[in-house]
Amino acid sequence: MRKCSILYYTSRKFLTPQTTFLEERAVLCYSKAEMTRKSAASEGIFITLEGPEGSGKSTHLERLSAYLKRKGLEVLCTREPGGTRVGERLREILLSPRNRGMSPLTELLLYLASRAQHVEEVVRPALAQGKAVISTRFSDSSLTYQGYGRGLDKQLIRKMNRVATGGLKPDLTILLDIDIAQGLKRARAGGKGDRLEQEAREFHQRVREGYLKLAKREPKRIKIVKVKGSIGQVQKRIRYYVDELV
Numbered sequence: 734m735r736k737c738s739i740l741y742y743t744s745r746k747f748l749t750p751q752t753t754f755l756e757e758r759a760v761l762c763y764s765k766a767e768m769t770r771k772s773a774a775s776e777g778i779f780i781t782l783e784g785p786e787g788s789g790k791s792t793h794l795e796r797l798s799a800y801l802k803r804k805g806l807e808v809l810c811t812r813e814p815g816g817t818r819v820g821e822r823l824r825e826i827l828l829s830p831r832n833r834g835m836s837p838l839t840e841l842l843l844y845l846a847s848r849a850q851h852v853e854e855v856v857r858p859a860l861a862q863g864k865a866v867i868s869t870r871f872s873d874s875s876l877t878y879q880g881y882g883r884g885l886d887k888q889l890i891r892k893m894n895r896v897a898t899g900g901l902k903p904d905l906t907i908l909l910d911i912d913i914a915q916g917l918k919r920a921r922a923g924g925k926g927d928r929l930e931q932e933a934r935e936f937h938q939r940v941r942e943g944y945l946k947l948a949k950r951e952p953k954r955i956k957i958v959k960v961k962g963s964i965g966q967v968q969k970r971i972r973y974y975v976d977e978l979v
C-alpha cells in the first residue's frame with residue numbers, strides 16, 4: 734500500500750454564502766513519486782504570463798519563446814484553460830458567450846479541472862525533461878477572476894489550486910498590467926469578445942486590482958510589467974526579469 738499524505742478540508746468553512754450547499758470533502762493523496770515532484774520539476778523552468786484581458790499575453794508568449802530558443806533552451810508553450818484535449822473542450826465551455834448563466838462555483842471547478850489535467854499531462858512531464866515551460870495563465874488567474882472578480886472565498890481557491898496542481902508554482906510570473914479600458918478595447922476588437930471579455934468593466938477592474946495585490950504579496954515571483962510603448966519595449970522589460978532567472 735503506497736504511503737500517502739492526506740489533506741482534508743471541509744468546504745463549509747471556506748465557501749461564500751452562495752455556495753454553502755456544498756458539503757463534499759476534498760481529499761488529496763500524494764504517492765511517493767508525487768512527493769518528489771519538486772526535485773523533478775527543478776530540472777526545468779516554469780514561467781507564466783498573467784494579466785487582464787487584452788494585455789498581450791499570447792503575443793509575448795511567442796516572442797519570449799523565440800528568445801529563449803535562441804539562448805539554447807528547449808521551450809514548450811501552452812495555455813490555460815486548455816493545453817490538452819480535455820482542457821481545450823473545457824475552454825470552449827468556459828469562454829462561450831452562450832454559457833453566460835454559469836455560476837461562479839461551476840466556473841471555478843471547470844478551470845481547476847482543466848488545470849489538473851494540464852499539470853499532469855503537459856507541465857510536469859516537460860519540466861522533468863528539463864524544458865522551459867511558458868504558459869499564458871495559471872493558478873493566479875483563479876484567484877483574481879474567481880476570487881477578486883467573482884467574490885468566491887480566496888482561501889478556498891488557494892486550497893483547491895494546491896489540489897489541482899499538487900503544489901506546483903511557477904518560478905517566475907510576468908504580470909502584464911494594462912489600463913482596463915485599453916485592454917478591453919483590444920480584446921473586443923472585431924467583435925463582442927468571449928464570455929469573460931463581455932463582463933462589465935467593474936468586474937475587470939476588480940481582477941486587475943487582484944493581480945496587483947498578488948504581486949505585492951509575492952514580489953519575488955510576480956514581476957509587474959507595464960503594457961506601455963511598443964511591443965518590443967514591453968518585451969524588453971519581460972526579458973529583463975527572465976534573464977535573471979535563466
